[in-house]
Amino acid sequence: MTSTKTPHPSRKSARSGSSQIDVARLAGVSQAAVSRAFTPGASVSDETRAKVMAAVDELGYRPNVIARSLVQKSTNIIGLVLRRFTTPFYAHMLQKFTRALQERGYWTLIFNIEQGDELDNALPAALQYQVDGLIITSATLSSHQADEFARAETPVVLFNRYVSDGHTHLVSCDHYEGGRMAADALLDTGHQRLAYIAGEEESSTNRDREIGFLGRLKERGYELALRESAGDYSYKKGYAAAQRLLERASPPDAVFCADDVIAMATMDFARYKLNLNIPEDLSVVGFDDIPSAARPNYELTTVRQPFNRLVDSTIDVLVEAIGAPGASVIEKKVSPSLTWRQSVRKND
Amino acid sequence: MTSTKTPHPSRKSARSGSSQIDVARLAGVSQAAVSRAFTPGASVSDETRAKVMAAVDELGYRPNVIARSLVQKSTNIIGLVLRRFTTPFYAHMLQKFTRALQERGYWTLIFNIEQGDELDNALPAALQYQVDGLIITSATLSSHQADEFARAETPVVLFNRYVSDGHTHLVSCDHYEGGRMAADALLDTGHQRLAYIAGEEESSTNRDREIGFLGRLKERGYELALRESAGDYSYKKGYAAAQRLLERASPPDAVFCADDVIAMATMDFARYKLNLNIPEDLSVVGFDDIPSAARPNYELTTVRQPFNRLVDSTIDVLVEAIGAPGASVIEKKVSPSLTWRQSVRKND
DNA sequence: TAGACGCATGAATACGTATTCAATTCTACA
DNA sequence: TGTAGAATTGAATACGTATTCATGCGTCTA
Known part of the structure; x- marks a missing residue:
């Protein structure tokens, strides 16, 4: 046997500090013992565990989760x-x-x-x-x-x-059921001319909310008077959609918005640009019940996602x-x- | 022996689909060749790369990034x-x-x-x-x-x-400089009785903003009239802090808030609970310039973080x-x- | 006291990849 | 046509860990 054994002086491992092999060497045990010391159910004596942990502290060793992931899948x-x-x-x-x-x-x-x-x-x-x-x-x-x-x-x-x-x-x-709830809320309180402001048209959440809303209206003998689309769920787009909706010749007396942000934008536009009072002149229902819907200047009635x-x-x-x-x-x-x-x- | 040796017929690798070895076997090349086919600069002939990719498609092979991470560190x-x-x-x-x-x-x-x-x-x-x-x-x-x-x-x-x-x-x-800017903004516009509403007291951002604000006031011969602390950066705590601040016997004519959310809460409290007009009765400066600060019902003057x-x-x-x-x-x-x-x- | 059994342990192996090294084939140029 | 050098390839190894397997040891029971 040609000894020499690839010396490789102090390689010290490039990046990830020390490995279980280093710990094992220092503690005078096998690498397997080190691994077991870190494995909850494994069979290790208190004595070797102590030796291992001492070496761990001295070297500042930390397990490499990537390597563990590889073997444990x-x-x-x-x-x-x-x-x-x-x-x-x-x-x-x-x-x-x-x-x-x-x-x-x-x-x-x-x-x-x-x-x-x-x-x-x-x-x-x-x-x-x-x-x-x-x-x-x-x-x-x-x-x-x-x-x-x-x-x-x-x-x-x-x-x-x-x-x-x-x-x-x-x-x-x-969301479908949520849309129905919004319809009931507005019809039960005697509103007549209902509108819907959509969010992102392609999203299934938006679609389900609208279908539920329309379906329930129809069931109760009503139909949607007006519809606008924000295009997405941003405040800005919601604000613009509210403007398009509320500046029409015969505006709605209630509007169901695809989400709370659009609802808040709608309230802001109604109040600040049209000087409407909410809810006296216009009722608004949102969707989500985000924390800001409860703010004192909104007090938004909304469908809550749990x-x-x-x-x-x-x-x-x-x-x-x-x-x-x-x-x-x-x-x-x-x-x-x-x-x-x-x-x-x-x-x- | 009673045990049937648990044959485990086709083990087929438990979880991660196929490996480079499987691909290599199918393509009739070595595992190293497969690795090279996926390594941008490596030396592979077009022919073997083609063979590899064909096998890759057939097996639906995907490189295991965890294994790669282990060797590449x-x-x-x-x-x-x-x-x-x-x-x-x-x-x-x-x-x-x-x-x-x-x-x-x-x-x-x-x-x-x-x-x-x-x-x-x-x-x-x-x-x-x-x-x-x-x-x-x-x-x-x-x-x-x-x-x-x-x-x-x-x-x-x-x-x-x-x-x-x-x-x-x-x-x-x-943030220190930002606090100074807020001070200048309020002093340049002739405000006299200035207040600060702190956010999270322990945070260094809050501290720096306040120190800058106070320092600049002092430089210009003013001092802080009132101070409140929200305790964190939430709307709710900001609202409560605004209440404590504005319900005092001699309230401020301007308030610098540790962030925009607190500033918005302050505006809301002032307007909805005290019927104040902003900015006529009270000036408010925020910090951050978050998108909602630009909303039409806030139009908040604020220190912008880029x-x-x-x-x-x-x-x-x-x-x-x-x-x-x-x-x-x-x-x-x-x-x-x-x-x-x-x-x-x-x-x- | 012998035997059975459970616990601790180290050597060996596997996980899936990148990379070194030596060997082989290919290319180009004289 | 011969050869230097480049390009390509596979075998072997390393990365750091968990786990199987066989072995040694001590303990308990009969």
């Missing part, structure tokens, strides 16, 4: 696909998601898909990063895309979309799917409720 | 430590950060540190996940913590903190530090500017 990372960061509803969602996931031992990897085609970019990336699961908001999967995740056995939950393809888990607020329940359910579904791969598809629909405040006139 | 993941998700300023920051990082080929791993001690949780996790770099907002590193990152050669940039310890990169808006420049600079610094480890510490201060709107009375 689990990263403890959840991918979160998101498109509307600055909208209050989604900002709160993001906050809740990251917090709740952390409490369950997961970290959140963000995929921003605001630009047009970025979903096609994000999904492969999520797969390549071996995320343990994926939450998709404001987007839908093609069946081909769903297949790819199925093949990788990576569970996906669609958040606030309801396009039952029988392939992807779904957790959504019942925030925490939506997020918790989504994570429940995802975690369960991670634990039991191949189980059947879960579809959960969460009911909204109506939060009564001061933006609807009661003139029965 | 680089994950292309940036950690982002964040505390205030729902505050408009930080919601926009998050949006910009994820977008800009993606454009440079990085993905964002979120560390939510809203609970008290979670920074101590997040930092080790970031190190264990081998992030290529870390951006920390609304928090500061202890020198011990900074040392840990230095040892791991993981660059850290503190965002909007200015605590020069000579150890961590820093990118910040000049949003895009802050984010871009932060990423520039981080990327440069990743490319040149061991280089000297970078500290970049970005100047704010004043956005004039309608919430300040001009009575010179």
Whole structure:
């Protein structure tokens, strides 16, 4: 045997500090022992564990989660696909998601898909990063895309979309039912000339809310008097849509807005540009019940999406799917409720 | 023996689809060839690359980034430590950060540190996940913590903190200068009785803004008449602070608020509860220039933090530090500017 | 006291990739 | 046509960890 054994003087490992091998050497044990000292259920004597931990402290060793992920085939990372960061509803969602996931031992990897085609970019990336699961908001999967995740056995939950393809888990607020609630709220209080301001036309949430609203109107023998579209869920677009709507010859006496931000914009335009009083001259109903809807200058009556329940359910579904791969598809629909405040006139 | 040896017929790799070895086998080449086919600069003939890609398509193979990260010692993941998700300023920051990082080929791993001690949780996790770099907002590193990152050669940039310890990169808006601008704005327009409403007392941004404001007042022979503290940057706390401030016996004629949200709350309280006119009866200056500050019902005059420049600079610094480890510490201060709107009375 | 059994341990291996190294083929030029 | 040099290739190795397997040891029971 030609000894020499590739000397490689003090290589000291380039970047990630020290490894379990370094710790093992210093502690006078095997690398396996070091690994076991960090593995909860493993079989290690208190003595070697103590030796290991002493060496760990001396070297400032930290486990390399990437290496662990490679062998365990689990990263403890959840991918979160998101498109509307600055909208209050989604900002709160993001906050809740990251917090709740952390409490369950997961970290959140963000995929921003605001630009047009970025979903096609994000999904492969999520797969390549071996995320343990994926939450998709404001987007839908093609069946081909769903297949790819199925093949990788990576569970996906669609958040606030309801396009039952029988392939992807779904957790959504019942926007359709929410639209119906808005209709009832306005009809029960005696309004006659109803309008709807749409948000993003392509989004299924917007569509479901509108369908529910119109359907309920028809059921009760009414029909929609006026319709405007903001185009997206921004304040600015909402404000412009409100202007187009309210400056018509015969304006509505009540308007249901696709979300709270549009509703707030509508109230602002009505009050500051038209000097209308709310709710005396115009009733407004929103959707979401974001925190600012409760501000004293809005006091918005709105359809409440049950925030925490939506997020918790989504994570429940995802975690369960991670634990039991191949189980059947879960579809959960969460009911909204109506939060009564001061933006609807009661003139029965 | 009773056991049937648990045959495990076609193991087929449990989770992550197929590997380069599978591709190699199918294409009739070596695993190294497959790797090279995916490595931009590598030496592969067009012929083998074609064979590889054909096999890739057939198997639906995707590179495992985790494995790659292990050998390359680089994950292309940036950690982002964040505390205030729902505050408009930080919601926009998050949006910009994820977008800009993606454009440079990085993905964002979120560390939510809203609970008290979670920074101590997040930092080790970031190190264990081998992030290529870390951006920390609304928090500061202890020198011990900074040392840990230095040892791991993981660059850290503190965002909007200015605590020069000579150890961590820093990118910040000049909040001190911003406070001075607010003072000048109010004094130049002839206000006499000035007040300040603080945000989160412990935050360095709040402190710097106040020190700048007070310092400039003193320089010009004035002093602060009244001070209130919201306690944090929420609308609710701001509203309550405004109430305490404005219901005093001799209220101010102008108030500088630690951020736009507090300023908006102040305006709302003044108008809806006290029937004051703004700016005739009370002038208000905010800080940040978030989009909603421009809404027609606020038209808030405010100190603008140069949003895009802050984010871009932060990423520039981080990327440069990743490319040149061991280089000297970078500290970049970005100047704010004043956005004039309608919430300040001009009575010179 | 012998045997059975559980616990601790280290050597070896696997995870999926990039990269070094040596060997081979190809190209071009004289 | 021969050869230097470039281009291509596969075998081997490394990255840092978890885990299997066989072994050694001590303890308990009969």
